[in-house]
Amino acid sequence: MNIILMSNHVPQKRNTNATVYGMSNMRKGLHLGTSGWSYAKDWKDVFYTSGGSMLQQYLQYFDTAEINSTFYALPKPDFIRHLSTTQRSKFFTAKLPKKVTHDFRLDVTGEVRQVLDEFFELLHPIETRVDVLLIQLPPWEISTMANLEAFFSELRSPYRYAIEFRHDSWLAEPVWRLLEQYNIASVVVDEPKLPINLRVTTDFSYVRWHGQNEGLWYNYRYSLAELEAWIPRLRQLMGTVDCAFGYFNNHFAGNAPLNALQMLSLLGTMSPGQERKLLSMLEHGEVRQLSLDDFA
Numbered sequence: 001m002n003i004i005l006m007s008n009h010v011p012q013k014r015n016t017n018a019t020v021y022g023m024s025n026m027r028k029g030l031h032l033g034t035s036g037w038s039y040a041k042d043w044k045d046v047f048y049t050s051g052g053s054m055l056q057q058y059l060q061y062f063d064t065a066e067i068n069s070t071f072y073a074l075p076k077p078d079f080i081r082h083l084s085t086t087q088r089s090k091f092f093t094a095k096l097p098k099k100v101t102h103d104f105r106l107d108v109t110g111e112v113r114q115v116l117d118e119f120f121e122l123l124h125p126i127e128t129r130v131d132v133l134l135i136q137l138p139p140w141e142i143s144t145m146a147n148l149e150a151f152f153s154e155l156r157s158p159y160r161y162a163i164e165f166r167h168d169s170w171l172a173e174p175v176w177r178l179l180e181q182y183n184i185a186s187v188v189v190d191e192p193k194l195p196i197n198l199r200v201t202t203d204f205s206y207v208r209w210h211g212q213n214e215g216l217w218y219n220y221r222y223s224l225a226e227l228e229a230w231i232p233r234l235r236q237l238m239g240t241v242d243c244a245f246g247y248f249n250n251h252f253a254g255n256a257p258l259n260a261l262q263m264l265s266l267l268g269t270m271s272p273g274q275e276r277k278l279l280s281m282l283e284h285g286e287v288r289q290l291s292l293d294d295f296a
Helices: 054-058 077-084 098-103 112-129 148-152 173-182 224-228 230-238 252-267 272-294
Strands: 029-034 064-067 091-095 130-136 160-164 188-190 204-209 243-248
Touching: 029 252, 064 130, 064 243, 077 112, 091 112, 098 112, 098 130, 112 130, 130 204, 148 173, 160 204, 188 230, 204 230, 224 230, 224 252, 230 243, 230 252, 243 252, 252 272
Parallel strands: 029 064, 029 243, 064 091, 091 130, 130 160, 188 204, 204 243
Antiparallel strands: none
8 A cells, every 4th residue: 555655844833823714623533534435335233223313323423524425415404403402522524515516517707606605605504613624636637627716715714725636636735735725635535546645734633534445435344453553643743733524434334433433542542432333343244254254
């Protein structure tokens, strides 16, 4: 696996009170969770053990979640109200709609402004609970997309932003400089097609683990050895920023919450409740594997 370390000119820890979008009250430290939580089929009897609210069960073990559903459609007001009823100590990040990033390719000359305005308006009741908005780009060459700086100019405070590139044509100095200018984080990704790039472009970092399955990215369980390899990388990032968010997106078969809990264990930051949950999940996995082996 190729790894690109942070370049020599990356600044040390800094306070960017004069950022373009302003400095929100971002939570200090490293926060781990999963990309989405509404996986009733895949996580049933693996992570979810009752018929109650999946979100409430999830938030018993994680303090943050990445809202995945906003990528596919604008959120319903009832959904936003549901999120607003969770404990104040819990918080979220959310994906921008793919209508903006994929359908209109970041082009702000047409309908994108209206979509963004509606999106921001819908999120308003929970804006203090949404620390970062994620701009997930398609795996297309930079030349096929609209002007990135023009798009950045349409983004609204008080949100902070992170952008995920999925094509190597974006991994260039002019793009890094633009992210630094607008204080937007470059997402550190673990995925099959691009190397791990630990470039820091603002005062926080954002990490996503998709898995290493080239056929179907998200159907992947990280081994302990693979997770252990991430500990020095996370420590390197936290040596540069005060705040980092990390989300496991390998949601098949409950692998995402399992790997997230394992990472917390390796970092030595597990609570007793998280430890009990991890042991329960591991025992369930061993029993299920034994049952499959018996019928092989």
